[in-house]
Amino acid sequence: IDVIANDVTTRGSCAATDADGSCIDDAYPSVVVPPSDDEISAGGGGVFGGDGGEEDEEEDEDEEEDEEDEGEEAWEKNPSVSIHRQNPACADKDEKCASYASSGACASNPGYMTHNCASTCGTCDMVIHAATVAKFAVDADKDVVARPCTDGEYECVEWAGMGECENNPRYMKESCRLSCMVCHEGTNIFGIGQRIGSEATRSLIEKSIEYMQTVWTDDKFLSVRDNCRNLHEDCTFWASTGECEKNPLYMQLKCAPACFSCDKMDIRNRCPIEPGNEVIWNAGDLNTLMERIVDDADGSGDYKRYNPTALSRPKLKRDGSPAPGVEKDGPWVVVLENFVTAEEADRIVELGKIQGYERSADVGQVKPDGSHGSHVSESRTSHNTWCKEGCFDDPTVAPVVDRIANTTGTQVENAEYLQLLQYEPGQYYRQHHDYIEHHKRLPCGVRILTLFIYLNDVEEGGGTRFPLLDITVQPKKGNAVLWPSVKDEAPEDKDGRTGHEALPVLKGVKYGANAWIHNRDYKKAYKNNCQ
Numbered sequence: 001i002d003v004i005a006n007d008v009t010t011r012g013s014c015a016a017t018d019a020d021g022s023c024i025d026d027a028y029p030s031v032v033v034p035p036s037d038d039e040i041s042a043g044g045g046g047v048f049g050g051d052g053g054e055e056d057e058e059e060d061e062d063e064e065e066d067e068e069d070e071g072e073e074a075w076e077k078n079p080s081v082s083i084h085r086q087n088p089a090c091a092d093k094d095e096k097c098a099s100y101a102s103s104g105a106c107a108s109n110p111g112y113m114t115h116n117c118a119s120t121c122g123t124c125d126m127v128i129h130a131a132t133v134a135k136f137a138v139d140a141d142k143d144v145v146a147r148p149c150t151d152g153e154y155e156c157v158e159w160a161g162m163g164e165c166e167n168n169p170r171y172m173k174e175s176c177r178l179s180c181m182v183c184h185e186g187t188n189i190f191g192i193g194q195r196i197g198s199e200a201t202r203s204l205i206e207k208s209i210e211y212m213q214t215v216w217t218d219d220k221f222l223s224v225r226d227n228c229r230n231l232h233e234d235c236t237f238w239a240s241t242g243e244c245e246k247n248p249l250y251m252q253l254k255c256a257p258a259c260f261s262c263d264k265m266d267i268r269n270r271c272p273i274e275p276g277n278e279v280i281w282n283a284g285d286l287n288t289l290m291e292r293i294v295d296d297a298d299g300s301g302d303y304k305r306y307n308p309t310a311l312s313r314p315k316l317k318r319d320g321s322p323a324p325g326v327e328k329d330g331p332w333v334v335v336l337e338n339f340v341t342a343e344e345a346d347r348i349v350e351l352g353k354i355q356g357y358e359r360s361a362d363v364g365q366v367k368p369d370g371s372h373g374s375h376v377s378e379s380r381t382s383h384n385t386w387c388k389e390g391c392f393d394d395p396t397v398a399p400v401v402d403r404i405a406n407t408t409g410t411q412v413e414n415a416e417y418l419q420l421l422q423y424e425p426g427q428y429y430r431q432h433h434d435y436i437e438h439h440k441r442l443p444c445g446v447r448i449l450t451l452f453i454y455l456n457d458v459e460e461g462g463g464t465r466f467p468l469l470d471i472t473v474q475p476k477k478g479n480a481v482l483w484p485s486v487k488d489e490a491p492e493d494k495d496g497r498t499g500h501e502a503l504p505v506l507k508g509v510k511y512g513a514n515a516w517i518h519n520r521d522y523k524k525a526y527k528n529n530c531q
């Protein structure tokens with residue numbers, strides 16, 4: 001995340017006025033504040049991972065690795081390292097250490113291996129040293145650290161508040177070292193060395209060092225230990241001014257040592273399912289909905305306009321009577337005709353183009369902190385974009401989003417933002433299932449339904465195929481196909497029968513939109529980076 005350079009905030013009371021009568025802040029130097037939670041959510045794509053947030057995530061990883069390297073160099077040069085190979089802190093903490101190490105992980109993945117496979121990788125001394133004498137870690141800028149971090153003049157704070165550190169740097173950065181925040185404390189062992197912005201910053205640095213010693217030695221922090229870092233040089237200064245509470249989404253993750261919030265880096269600790277966030281489907285609700293849609297079970301006639309057809313359905317109805325003409329028992333796969341108008345379809349495609357389609361990614365492997373990465377794979381060669389700000393509330397899209405919720409008897413909050421897809425000739429999405437297992441213990445709940453909308457007619461190929469049911473739905477502009485990811489009798493559990501694939505487009509281009517509906521409040525979970 002880039003801080004917003006022109007978002008300059010002054011704090012404190014108005015003790016003096018400038019020539020133009022405006023207030024000069026005398027309490028703190030002028031600083032750039034971290035982005036607010038709103039700015040983070042508005043950034044689109046989730047900052048810490050999840051759908052669409054992959055790039056940010058990778059940047060962070062790079063940053064972490066750089067820091068790791070610096071740290072290791074420091075250890076090598078420090079002659080006072082004592083070696084205690086028998087110390088329990090040195091035991092391997094992962095039974096696969098030997099196998100990871102044999103594929104070169106000690107060098108290629110030091111962030112995890114150094115601490116968790118200390119015995120195998122021979123990094124005991126680093127672990128012990130980190131735990132006991134971290135505060136003497138050598139700062140990258142030794143010269144700066146060695147000199148006292150003080151203000152030479154009484155007026156330094158005031159001048160800094162007026163922007164003099166930037167306007168008159170030669171004088172200010174020598175004579176007002178504290179107020180211009182030019183000094184860094186040697187804290188790069190857990191992230192970026194911290195600028196000292198005030199006495200409060202300094203004392204908070206002392207406390208974070210103590211806290212991090214606990215993090216490194218107490219096994220309850222095992223899953224987050226190697227990711228818990230200050231990713232900005234002003235983390236501690238911000239924390240000292242209350243930003244951990246005011247701006248928790250950014251601070252608790254990106255400045256976790258300063259906020260004492262390393263535990264929050266584990267999605268399982270950060271994202272509990274809170275009371276009130278109940279599942280919307282209980283046993284029987286799926287069949288009830290589908291019988292209303294397909295059989296007009298409630299007699300309302302609400303769905304007639306879509307001329308619903310079940311390409312597959314359970315053999316028996318809820319009341320135990322056989323569904324007429326159904327020979328093969330199966331999960332629901334229902335086509336809704338003209339679910340969106342041609343104008344709506346065109347507008348959604350246009351919005352996708354305005355935003356720009358990018359190469360699609362799959363859900364990746366679980367990371368030590370319990371979250372999941374994403375990866376571009378050969379099983380999915382389509383391009384996609386997410387219909388969020390500027391698209392979600394577009395006057396043409398908003399009624400479609402409402403229609404999806406009304407049709408499925410759910411709330412807009414239960415649905416992910418529409419995922420807009422584009423397949424060019426030869427592009428496809430191989431057989432997969434939309435159900436995502438790890439959502440079960442997260443506040444978004446599992447995906448219960450997919451409503452896939454075809455946004456254009458495809459010249460050839462591009463059908464949606466359900467191989468286990470031997471069904472292929474051919475794209476038709478405006479039509480939608482609706483299927484569950486879960487079982488009627490257990491709506492948190494996957495129904496493997498609705499595995500499907502997008503067949504390669506042979507001629508023309510295919511545009512579509514995925515609406516994935518969750519069993520709990522997806523939008524809130526998304527806002528909190530809990531999906």
Ligand SMILES: O=C(O)CCC(=O)C(=O)O
Nearest residue numbers: 429463464501502512514
């Ligand atoms: O493009 C299609 O027909 C289906 C796409 C799909 O299954 C998905 O994106 O999960």
Ligand SMILES: [Fe+2]
Nearest residue numbers: 432433434500
């Ligand atoms: Fe799918």
